[in-house]
Amino acid sequence: MEGKTVVKVNENNYETALISKSLKQALLDLKIISGKTMDLNIMEVEISEHKCAVVSIEGMASTSSMAELIFRPLMEYHVNGYATEDDIFNFLTKQSLLAAERKIQTTYGEVFLTLFSGFAVVFIDGCDKCVAYGIQGFDKRSIEEPTSDGNLNGTHEGFIDTIRTNISLVRRRLKTPKLRFDMQQIGSDSKTDVCIAYITDKAPQGVVDKVKENLDKIDLDTILTTGYVEPFLEGKHKSMFSNVLTTDRPDTFCAKLNEGRVGILVDGVPLTLICPSLFIENFQTIDDYVNKPFYTTYIRWIKYLAFFLAIAFPGLCVAISTNHPEILTHKFLINLAASEEVTPYSFFFEAIIITIMYELMREAGIRLPKAIGGAVSIVGALIIGDAAVSSSLVSAPLLIVIGLTATASFVIPNLNSQTSVFRMLFIIAGGFAGLFGITICFAFLLINISALESYGVPYNAPLSPFTFKAMRDVLTRPSFKKLGRTKTVVEDVNGANKI
Amino acid sequence: MVILFISRIFYSMTFIPFKYNDVTCQVIGFSIATAIECLAVIPLIILYKKHPDKNICQVAYEKSKFLGILICIAFAFAAVLVINRLFRYFGYFMYLTFPDFLPLWLVIGAVAIVSFYAAFQGIEAIARSAGIAFAFFILSFVIVAAALITKMSFSNVIYTYPKFSNIWHEIYYELSRFSELLLFPILYPYVKEKAGKSIYGAIALKLIFVYLIITVCVLTLGSYLNISKFPFFDLGAYAETFIIERLDAFLLPAWILVAFVKTALFMFVAKIALATGFKRVKSNVLLLIVSVAALAVSLAAVLQEKWSFNVWDKGVLSILIIGLGVLLPIAYCFGKGDENE
Numbered sequence: 001m002e003g004k005t006v007v008k009v010n011e012n013n014y015e016t017a018l019i020s021k022s023l024k025q026a027l028l029d030l031k032i033i034s035g036k037t038m039d040l041n042i043m044e045v046e047i048s049e050h051k052c053a054v055v056s057i058e059g060m061a062s063t064s065s066m067a068e069l070i071f072r073p074l075m076e077y078h079v080n081g082y083a084t085e086d087d088i089f090n091f092l093t094k095q096s097l098l099a100a101e102r103k104i105q106t107t108y109g110e111v112f113l114t115l116f117s118g119f120a121v122v123f124i125d126g127c128d129k130c131v132a133y134g135i136q137g138f139d140k141r142s143i144e145e146p147t148s149d150g151n152l153n154g155t156h157e158g159f160i161d162t163i164r165t166n167i168s169l170v171r172r173r174l175k176t177p178k179l180r181f182d183m184q185q186i187g188s189d190s191k192t193d194v195c196i197a198y199i200t201d202k203a204p205q206g207v208v209d210k211v212k213e214n215l216d217k218i219d220l221d222t223i224l225t226t227g228y229v230e231p232f233l234e235g236k237h238k239s240m241f242s243n244v245l246t247t248d249r250p251d252t253f254c255a256k257l258n259e260g261r262v263g264i265l266v267d268g269v270p271l272t273l274i275c276p277s278l279f280i281e282n283f284q285t286i287d288d289y290v291n292k293p294f295y296t297t298y299i300r301w302i303k304y305l306a307f308f309l310a311i312a313f314p315g316l317c318v319a320i321s322t323n324h325p326e327i328l329t330h331k332f333l334i335n336l337a338a339s340e341e342v343t344p345y346s347f348f349f350e351a352i353i354i355t356i357m358y359e360l361m362r363e364a365g366i367r368l369p370k371a372i373g374g375a376v377s378i379v380g381a382l383i384i385g386d387a388a389v390s391s392s393l394v395s396a397p398l399l400i401v402i403g404l405t406a407t408a409s410f411v412i413p414n415l416n417s418q419t420s421v422f423r424m425l426f427i428i429a430g431g432f433a434g435l436f437g438i439t440i441c442f443a444f445l446l447i448n449i450s451a452l453e454s455y456g457v458p459y460n461a462p463l464s465p466f467t468f469k470a471m472r473d474v475l476t477r478p479s480f481k482k483l484g485r486t487k488t489v490v491e492d493v494n495g496a497n498k499i
Numbered sequence: 500m501v502i503l504f505i506s507r508i509f510y511s512m513t514f515i516p517f518k519y520n521d522v523t524c525q526v527i528g529f530s531i532a533t534a535i536e537c538l539a540v541i542p543l544i545i546l547y548k549k550h551p552d553k554n555i556c557q558v559a560y561e562k563s564k565f566l567g568i569l570i571c572i573a574f575a576f577a578a579v580l581v582i583n584r585l586f587r588y589f590g591y592f593m594y595l596t597f598p599d600f601l602p603l604w605l606v607i608g609a610v611a612i613v614s615f616y617a618a619f620q621g622i623e624a625i626a627r628s629a630g631i632a633f634a635f636f637i638l639s640f641v642i643v644a645a646a647l648i649t650k651m652s653f654s655n656v657i658y659t660y661p662k663f664s665n666i667w668h669e670i671y672y673e674l675s676r677f678s679e680l681l682l683f684p685i686l687y688p689y690v691k692e693k694a695g696k697s698i699y700g701a702i703a704l705k706l707i708f709v710y711l712i713i714t715v716c717v718l719t720l721g722s723y724l725n726i727s728k729f730p731f732f733d734l735g736a737y738a739e740t741f742i743i744e745r746l747d748a749f750l751l752p753a754w755i756l757v758a759f760v761k762t763a764l765f766m767f768v769a770k771i772a773l774a775t776g777f778k779r780v781k782s783n784v785l786l787l788i789v790s791v792a793a794l795a796v797s798l799a800a801v802l803q804e805k806w807s808f809n810v811w812d813k814g815v816l817s818i819l820i821i822g823l824g825v826l827l828p829i830a831y832c833f834g835k836g837d838e839n840e
Contacts, residue, residue, distance in 0.1 A: 328743070328744060436601065
């Protein structure tokens with residue numbers, strides 16, 4: 001080593017640094033790199049009179065598995081006479097099956113990545129390699145009912161926060177070797193596992209490559225939720241709508257993979273991402289494909305109506321009552337005038353106040369613990385529903401309008417953020433400029449949706465550009481016989497550009 | 500096809516029909532004008548076949564840089580004139596229908612801003628919006644027509660003897676509004692279907708809807724047509740259901756949507772034309788310049804309440820439409836086409 005400067009391993013240069021042959025030095029390096037963190041467990045042992053060490057992170061590796069799968073076989077290992085480092089290494093890597101997952105490591109970077117993923121790493125004195133065993137034992141949430149997308153007839157299993165469990169939930173439903181999971185780590189500090197799932201003969205390779213390319217572009221320190229990844233998958237378009245679908249349901253996830261989409265699972269989050277996605281998919285649920293087609297068709301139209309009500313109904317009411325009362329029938333107009341006569345403010349101003357109050361209550365209900373969340377509803381109902389009307393601060397018809405709007409917005413939870421903002425914009429536009437303002441607002445909404453593309457597929461397809469074949473599953477819900485006969489994948493819609 | 504139709508139907512929704520109180524002249528004149536339109540687009544289709552990936556400005560620029568720049572400016576100027584005319588029609592409608600509703604500068608400004616946003620987003624966004632606007636137009640027209648079925652009567656049909664001068668005037672008036680001849684030479688590289696199919700499909704759609712509008716207007720309004728300024732909107736006012744007293748609420752949004760799509764299209768055309776001639780300037784800067792110019796010119800006219808079909812429409816715009824939409828494609832029809840023909 002004459003003439004060469006020996007660089008000491010530290011927390012900044014450890015990733016590519018090779019493991020020291022000396023066990024003492026290797027363990028010292030581990031302590032230096034980790035800053036002697038208290039959760040680094042080092043158990044030094046002698047195996048057949050040869051010095052070894054088992055390293056793990058407290059709480060990440062299962063102690064019972066470690067005792068059963070690592071310690072016992074190692075302690076029982078015996079050769080006649082003194083065992084060399086090669087004997088032990090061969091035993092660990094070739095002559096035994098201590099755990100389902102086994103990795104041979106050569107750098108400290110690899111060692112820490114596996115340690116922080118719940119592996120136990122066995123170091124052998126005199127050997128510049130170590131062996132990591134997957135014996136994860138960290139606490140995780142059990143599989144529960146999906147929270148964000150409730151249904152009646154589909155599965156009651158939802159994704160959880162652990163990526164491996166989520167992968168198994170998908171694999172259990174799609175038992176084809178064509179289903180691929182490509183794992184990569186993203187986040188320079190968090191090194192979060194992000195997994196791309198797709199079916200090889202269904203997902204276009206261009207889309208798969210583009211998704212990988214977009215993920216490679218992520219240059220963040222940490223990835224804590226899907227929200228960190230989503231903007232990188234959405235592309236350049238600046239729209240209020242997202243062209244990436246989110247779901248915490250394995251059945252929906254699998255259905256989309258089967259339609260040729262690419263799914264992205266992020267470790268630590270139950271929500272998964274699917275791209276490309278279409279605007280119309282926000283109205284489709286897994287229940288649609290369980291119920292009879294006639295009923296699903298009916299419910300779908302109710303959902304489209306709900307979207308319209310959630311966005312434009314208060315704005316339209318304000319526009320008509322304030323600027324175009326001639327549209328209303330005489331009786332309706334008289335009733336409306338009578339109820340408005342006793343209130344101190346205009347219909348327009350009342351609508352803004354009540355909408356803001358509704359948003360306040362909704363936000364408080366979400367953020368508060370569930371036990372108190374119910375109390376917010378009671379306070380809301382008492383204040384808005386009773387006191388406001390009885391004190392003539394707001395009119396009863398307006399309360400009906402806002403109540404109906406709020407209920408309608410619950411029907412399409414995926415579009416909640418967009419409907420909330422556009423609702424307010426429509427009220428303001430309707431109040432100031434009547435139907436003209438509403439239409440201008442609608443035009444803005446239309447361009448916002450129309451400008452969006454999802455991996456070469458127009459976001460508002462198959463409505464515009466119109467694709468008759470695909471529209472059958474939008475206007476109605478064809479039977480499975482028909483769906484099976486005419487498979488429409490998302491890349492087949494008109495206007496889609498192959499990437 | 501849809502964007503060409505949407506662009507054309509804007510005029511049909513307001514000023515069809517009856518400027519001369521003579522439906523027969525209108526129908527004959529309109530039919531002859533449509534036949535002429537079918538012939539006028541032939542050079543464009545040939546040009547498209549010769550240069551499928553280049554718009555007419557690019558073709559001109561490649562042949563002569565100076566002439567190319569002149570043609571690009573002419574296209575942008577024509578687009579500004581079309582937008583100006585559209586805004587005057589729009590302003591006139593708002594002035595008559597909702598006089599105390601909103602200041603006209605605000606109305607025109609709002610449409611211009613939304614159109615600018617659409618043009619900024621590109622032709623795909625405009626085309627997809629046009630598809631929805633088209634569906635909305637059809638839906639609103641069907642609803643109004645359905646509500647009027649019980650009020651339609653053949654006793655409202657009054658036959659008038661056509662005057663040749665009125666027919667001639669109608670043909671000229673109709674052809675001068677055929678500004679789609681300016682759209683296609685610039686937009687055809689973006690067209691995915693066959694050129695002939697797009698153009699003749701749009702003309703056929705226009706023919707069907709104009710005849711439908713005329714039929715519904717005649718059968719419903721009868722002699723009221725003689726004094727009506729906006730017969731199409733009067734249909735909405737006359738239509739009544741047990742829920743809504745008047746259905747013009749359906750027609751107004753459809754018309755505004757059509758107006759915004761048409762404005763966005765011409766802003767986009769001006770942007771593409773200028774971007775071909777002035778390659779060093781960013782295309783969005785050019786779009787902003789064109790949009791501000793069109794808005795300024797329109798506001799100057801609208802605020803002075805100069806609504807009528809003026810010398811710019813009669814003379815300059817008509818010459819530009821014929822020159823850029825018919826004569827220029829004929830000139831470039833001769834000669835060698837692109838290799839990827």
